[in-house]
Amino acid sequence: MVYLRITNKLDWQKRIMSKRILVTGGSGFIGSAITNFLVKKGHKVTVFDNNSRGKVERLKSVKNKIKFYIGDIRDKKKLNSIQGKFDYLIHLAYVNGTKNFYKKPFEILDIAVNGFLNILEFSNRKNIKNIYLASSSEVYNNPTKIPTDEKETLKIPDINNPRYSYGGGKIFSELYGINFAKKFRKKFVIFRPHNVYGEDMGNDHVIPEFIQRIKKIKKNQKFTIQGSGNEIRSFIYIDDFINGFEKIFNKGKNLEIYNIGTKEKIKIINLAKKISKIFNVKIKIKKTKLTKGSPKKRCPNIKKIEKLGFKQEYNLEKGLKKIIFK
Numbered sequence: 001m002v003y004l005r006i007t008n009k010l011d012w013q014k015r016i017m018s019k020r021i022l023v024t025g026g027s028g029f030i031g032s033a034i035t036n037f038l039v040k041k042g043h044k045v046t047v048f049d050n051n052s053r054g055k056v057e058r059l060k061s062v063k064n065k066i067k068f069y070i071g072d073i074r075d076k077k078k079l080n081s082i083q084g085k086f087d088y089l090i091h092l093a094y095v096n097g098t099k100n101f102y103k104k105p106f107e108i109l110d111i112a113v114n115g116f117l118n119i120l121e122f123s124n125r126k127n128i129k130n131i132y133l134a135s136s137s138e139v140y141n142n143p144t145k146i147p148t149d150e151k152e153t154l155k156i157p158d159i160n161n162p163r164y165s166y167g168g169g170k171i172f173s174e175l176y177g178i179n180f181a182k183k184f185r186k187k188f189v190i191f192r193p194h195n196v197y198g199e200d201m202g203n204d205h206v207i208p209e210f211i212q213r214i215k216k217i218k219k220n221q222k223f224t225i226q227g228s229g230n231e232i233r234s235f236i237y238i239d240d241f242i243n244g245f246e247k248i249f250n251k252g253k254n255l256e257i258y259n260i261g262t263k264e265k266i267k268i269i270n271l272a273k274k275i276s277k278i279f280n281v282k283i284k285i286k287k288t289k290l291t292k293g294s295p296k297k298r299c300p301n302i303k304k305i306e307k308l309g310f311k312q313e314y315n316l317e318k319g320l321k322k323i324i325f326k
């Protein structure tokens, strides 16, 4: 009898803690990691994704626990077919991958503007009170200081460069979202991921692309990199990213912006050398021209998420070995 009462109390507490969450872009690299994490924490998750870059297999371990809608956020009818109520909306749906910024700038902006407006309208229709927006380190472009804090000026340095469709779209979403949230009294939190990497992220990002090429390279063969190799980035392993996201999800404040990344900087030339060392091959680096608009240095100041309790667990060496020897 006593045992039953305790179990009921626990069930009841769990139900109160459990949130109803809609994740757009939930079959993507980061979205699926967030969905898997939220389901494990006992939340009820619905995913909306057009699977243009997403893969349902990333959600196989939680497939019986989530609802999945395949659709484009620009399609209002499809969005409105989503059943149920939600406490939270986590918006990640977007076109990632630098090559795409140059190839389909209009589509990117269309998703950032018309897709995002649909999402916000949907949040009003469903009375969703909490919105979390995935922005990006791209909004800083070439920042004035390294490490870069969240107060840095956001930039679109050349309106004619298609690359800035991506960063420009994120700047629009941040600006519109903040003012929308103020007007309609919602909680709105922005996070800016900085070069997240992990297993199954697709090959059109620097780390998996380097790994794929170095894996096949013969001793002392030329290895082409974009730029002089002195470009600086900070990479964060997906488990650390989720750890940072958790802190923001639980403790992030209304209208605040949080970088998610690490302080560990590396030159691209050294990244190539580090990976080749893991594979035990010697490579000859061949430098090429940097793509127009690519930032020279990028490294976040992460004091704000550290104050929420974030700690990096995977240094680059450990994270690289994890994905290479998975």
Ligand SMILES: NC(=O)c1ccc[n+]([C@@H]2O[C@H](COP(=O)([O-])OP(=O)(O)OC[C@H]3O[C@@H](n4cnc5c(N)ncnc54)[C@H](O)[C@@H]3O)[C@@H](O)[C@H]2O)c1
Pocket: 024, 025, 026, 027, 028, 029, 030, 031, 048, 049, 050, 051, 052, 053, 054, 055, 071, 072, 073, 074, 091, 092, 093, 094, 095, 096, 097, 111, 115, 134, 135, 136, 137, 138, 192, 193, 194, 195, 196, 197
């Ligand atoms: N991966 C990173 O290092 C990084 C860095 C900065 C910002 N971000 C942001 O984080 C979010 C997730 O990035 P990711 O790395 O998981 O990319 P991803 O491409 O793996 O995920 C994006 C998801 O959005 C979906 N999508 C695209 N357009 C859509 C549309 N019109 N309607 C519905 N779904 C659509 C894709 O199918 C995909 O599953 C994105 O908003 C991205 O801009 C990622």
